[in-house]
Amino acid sequence: MSAYAIELIDVHAAYGGIEVLHGVDLVVPEGALVAMLGPNGAGKSTTLKAIDGRLTPTGGCVHIAGRHMNGASTKQLARAGVCSIPEGRGIFPNLTVEENLRMLTQLHADLPMSEVAERTYARFPILGQRHTQLAGTLSGGEQQMLAMSRALVSDPSVLLVDEPSMGLAPRIVAEVYDVLRQLAAEGITMLLVEQFAQMALSIADYAAVMIQGQIVTFAEPADLGDVAGAYLGASA
Amino acid sequence: MVFPAGTSSEPRTRITLGEFIGLTIAGLALGAIYAIAASGLVVTYTTSRVFNLAHGAIGMVMAFVYWQLRVEQHWNAPLALFVALLLVAPAIGLIIEATLIRRLNPNDTGMALVVTLAVMVALMGIAFTLWPQTKGRLLPVFFGPNAHLSVAGQLITYEELISIALAVATAVGLRLFFFNTRIGIAMRGVVDDRQLMSMNGRSPAMLSALSWAIGAALGGLAGILTASTYQLDIINLTLLVLNSFAAAMLGRLRNLILTFVGAIVLGLLDAYVVGYLKLTGWLVHLRPVLPTLFLFVVLIALPAVHLRSGTAVISRAIRIPAGARSLGNGAALVVLAIVVAPFLHGTVLGNVNAGVALGIGALSIVLLCGYGGYVSLAQYAFFGFGAWLFSEVGHGGNPVGLLVAAAAGAVLGAIVALPALRLRGLELALSTLAFGQLAYYMFFLQPEVMGRSDLAIPRLHLPGISLESGDRNLIFLSIVFALASAGVLALRRSRFGRILVASKDSQVAVATLGLNLRLSKILLFALATALATFGGALYGSTQRLVTADNFQYVSSLFIVLIVYVYGVSTPGAALAGGLSLAIAPLLAVHIPVRFQAVTYFMTGFGAFVLLGRPTGIIPAVSEWLHDRLPRRVMGHTGGPPPVVVPREPSRPTVEVSRAAASDA
Structure with missing residues (x-):
């Protein structure tokens, strides 16, 4: 069995006729948190889509836990333990908070709703207070908490998180990162895409810098040195 | 029911x-x-x-x-x-x-x-x-x-x-x-x-x-x-x-x-x-339209829709012919009519005449649905209104009757647009279908209109030119269609046309540019309805005798569908659609009784073409020819070259529904 939870080998992906990923090579070791950084349009979110099945790669290999997964559907990958929290929250806005949580039991039929609710409301009490409210009417931070609850209760083998800080107040971002830190401490393998590097680097084991559809640097955060600053500007 | x-x-x-x-x-x-x-x-x-x-x-x-x-x-x-x-x-x-x-x-x-x-x-x-x-x-x-x-x-x-x-x-x-x-x-x-x-x-x-x-x-x-x-x-x-x-x-x-x-x-x-x-009395047909009246009350009572943005669907840009080219196409149509008319006789000639007249009215669908993005399912009601007005006003075939029909259509369109300002998409489409139903039962079926007997409509009489013969009438209708379609294309190329297409893409973007969406919508409805009543008057004048059944509200579904099939953003689709509907009954005569639902099959199954070719048949054929024939043959076009826009698999625009909120 591979020591890598995720392994991308020369992955190419395109929207229509326009190629966005030009041979991405990336590994995420078992139990590690890898932060993928890069400017807008670098292909970070597209890489996540190629991993979680939302986009079929046009070339290369996607390996999850050593298994070749090119062309697998999002449903198959979800059942294989890949939990993806996409950009823009990843919730069902026309369902209530409780119904959103109930959706988690679609994937894990053996997981009782009471346990899902208990674990979620223990970590995010505000969601407990708003369990009958439509998710689309929650604040941005609350919506992100609801999205994060998927990772909290589903014990994924691989967690993919896309831009969790987008549009959130600094206090809420800190809270979201607390949850990610906790999940990382529990040994969940994580690939975190973030445009603003500082916060991501503070919890990451490794950082991958992506520019124009390719990984240009892969190192531990301390070893990034000036690379991050050179590629990512002041935000790094 | x-x-x-x-x-x-x-x-x-x-x-x-x-x-x-x-x-x-x-x-x-x-x-x-x-x-x-x-x-x-x-x-x-x-x-x-x-x-x-x-x-x-x-x-x-x-x-x-x-x-x-x-x-x-x-x-x-x-x-x-x-x-x-x-x-x-x-x-x-x-x-x-x-x-x-x-x-x-x-x-x-x-x-x-x-x-x-x-x-x-x-x-x-x-x-x-x-x-x-x-x-x-x-x-x-x-x-x-x-x-x-x-x-x-x-x-x-x-x-x-x-x-x-x-x-x-x-x-x-x-x-x-x-x-x-x-x-x-x-x-x-x-x-x-x-x-x-x-x-x-x-x-x-x-x-x-x-x-x-x-x-x-x-x-x-x-x-x-x-x-x-x-x-x-x-x-x-x-x-x-x-x-x-x-x-x-x-x-x-x-x-x-x-x-x-x-x-x-x-x-x-x-x-x-x-x-x-x-x-x-006039309430005799009230019962079938009760749900329609209920629907109007509900639509008026419900809160108006909000402006929307970011729901544009881009597939393939359609070429907009330049002015000279659109006139050239029109001239070609007239020449074709002059050449073909002497060879057509009897029912065939009558149906072709009716088809071109319907095509003139169907240009309103190009305006409303093609350019404005408003699916309207009441066009036959407007055709019928135009025909009835011409019979009332155009005594002896007086062309002033045509102008009156168009003017009254513009007023009617503006009035219809007022409640329509609150609606879009599905609600607007079904409201217009309901309006067509209302017009049929509460107006056309009234004894004073067309309910008792056939309504006699005089053939249009132009000073010095007799249109009594079918072939002359066909040539005249072809000239009118050519001019009307050139006008529709000129409108599309104008500032107003750009506003229409832009508001179809993003109403918010148009509103934030300071443009008056309401006014443009009212104007669009007025223009389109004027065209429809004008076409309806010509249709009535061509048929000479009409009944309420000529303006059945179900017919509106056929003409909208067929224009979509041919290409709802193309004036040629209006002509092709009108002709197809008029000629279909002629085909029915030659096939077994059991299979005579030609119009239903033609429009119903025809529309599935759109899944593969969303822009319709005429633009698809035009592009195919353009790709294969030398540029010199196809001529210059005023619009930009067509582009295929790659589209990232998009998430549907999500809005939290009020109803769902209240339901929860």
């Missing part, structure tokens, strides 16, 4: 308590049928955001399937019901979802409307072929004709009680299913984000298919109940969708409880109006 006119006018002077109870039960039973039908609409809409215009047609087909099994094959009722409702209807729903609905972009409301409309028309064509309306068909009453209770001296049939019980069971069952089961919640969630649903381990395709299967079964149940209470009639059963839509609109197509309430109110309204009002 559209009732036979003859059943609608039994005056009652004094109503006893017993009769009141009888009326109430009858109203509840009718409301129950509406509720079941409307619930099916809500189920499919809630889970796919596609309004199934073919819902009534599925119910109609199921009623005929049930009749076939029960009456022709002599099956017992439970077995026939089981096969019709639990096997055939879900199978039809699954097939429609898998072959058509799944391929639709949820942001493309117009295409979704057109495709479901096409399914409706195609199913009607199939029904006309399998069960020709040359003989009457009746369904046996459940439990026999003597199965009834007596309450306060009133006979209440088991049929009525069954309808009410089934509606209550449907409402309670659906509520429990959608809010208390995992699969039901997933079906509600799938419309928010299909990919996210997939990440949660559910197959969005399976969920959508299931919702269409349930919706079709409910439509079938409503169809069978309707048919067993009234009679088997293809058009009336199909248009049940209009009535149930009125009920579903009360719940904004999402809230099952309000939908149920709306349906019951409608049923009671029908019963009390029949019981308490004398439906004579």
Whole structure:
């Protein structure tokens, strides 16, 4: 069995006729948190889509836990333990908070709703207070908490998180990162895409810098040195 | 449901308590049928955001399937019901979802409307072929004709009680299913984000298919109940969708409880109006339009839609011919008419004339639907209005009558646009269909208009030029079409045309540029309706004798569909559509009676072309020629070169519904 939870080998992906990923090579070791950084349009979110099945790669290999997964559907990958929290929250806005949580039991039929609710409301009490409210009417931070609850209760083998800080107040971002830190401490393998590097680097084991559809640097955060600053500007 | 006119006018002077109870039960039973039908609409809409215009047609087909099994094959009722409702209807729903609905972009409301409309028309064509309306068909009453209770001296049939019980069971069952089961919640969630649903381990395709299967079964149940209470009639059963839509609109197509309430109110309204009002004189046709009036009240009472943004669907840019080229195309059409006209005679010449006249009126569809993005299903009402006005004003074929028809059309269009300002997409389309129905029953069928006998309309008489002969009339109509289509293209190239197309893409963007959306919408409706009434006047003048049936509201569906098939943003599509509809009856003469639903098949199945070629046949052929012929032959075009815009698989635009909020 591979020591890598995720392994991308020369992955190419395109929207229509326009190629966005030009041979991405990336590994995420078992139990590690890898932060993928890069400017807008670098292909970070597209890489996540190629991993979680939302986009079929046009070339290369996607390996999850050593298994070749090119062309697998999002449903198959979800059942294989890949939990993806996409950009823009990843919730069902026309369902209530409780119904959103109930959706988690679609994937894990053996997981009782009471346990899902208990674990979620223990970590995010505000969601407990708003369990009958439509998710689309929650604040941005609350919506992100609801999205994060998927990772909290589903014990994924691989967690993919896309831009969790987008549009959130600094206090809420800190809270979201607390949850990610906790999940990382529990040994969940994580690939975190973030445009603003500082916060991501503070919890990451490794950082991958992506520019124009390719990984240009892969190192531990301390070893990034000036690379991050050179590629990512002041935000790094 | 559209009732036979003859059943609608039994005056009652004094109503006893017993009769009141009888009326109430009858109203509840009718409301129950509406509720079941409307619930099916809500189920499919809630889970796919596609309004199934073919819902009534599925119910109609199921009623005929049930009749076939029960009456022709002599099956017992439970077995026939089981096969019709639990096997055939879900199978039809699954097939429609898998072959058509799944391929639709949820942001493309117009295409979704057109495709479901096409399914409706195609199913009607199939029904006309399998069960020709040359003989009457009746369904046996459940439990026999003597199965009834007596309450306060009133006979209440088991049929009525069954309808009410089934509606209550449907409402309670659906509520429990959608809010208390995992699969039901997933079906509600799938419309928010299909990919996210997939990440949660559910197959969005399976969920959508299931919702269409349930919706079709409910439509079938409503169809069978309707048919067993009234009679088997293809058009009336199909248009049940209009009535149930009125009920579903009360719940904004999402809230099952309000939908149920709306349906019951409608049923009671029908019963009390029949019981308490004398439906004579101009009110004689009030009953079939009650749901329409109810719908208008609901639409006016509901909050107006918000401006939207970011729902543009880009597939392929269409070339807009430059002024000189559009005039050149027009000249070519006129030359063609001059060459061809002498070879056409009798009925063929008459139908070609009618087709070109219809094409002139159908240019209004290019303006409204093609450029403005507003699907309007009332064009035949405007044609009829134009024809009637010309008969009233254009004495002796006076051309001033044409101008009056156009001017009155512009005023009518502006008036229609006022309530339409509040609506868009589906609501606007169905409101216009309802308007067409209203115009047919409350105007064209009136004895003073066309209801009593044929309406004689003089042939247009131009000073010094006689248009009495069909070939001259054809050449004249071709000139008018050429000029009108050049005008439509000039409008598209103008600032106003750019505003129209821009507001179709993003109303917010247009409004934030400081442009007046309301004014442009009113202007668009006024212009389009003027064109429609102008074309209608020419159509009437060409036909010389018309009846209300020439302006049946169902015909509006055909012409909109056929123009979409040929390319709704192309004036040539209006001509091709008008000619196709006018010539189809000529073809019908040469084929067996059983297969004479040519118009239904042509428009219904033809529209499926759009799934592969969303821009329609004419632009597709034009592009094909452009790619293969030398540039010199194709000539210069004023528009930009066509581009294929790569599209990232998009998430549907999500808005949290008020109805859902209140429901929760």
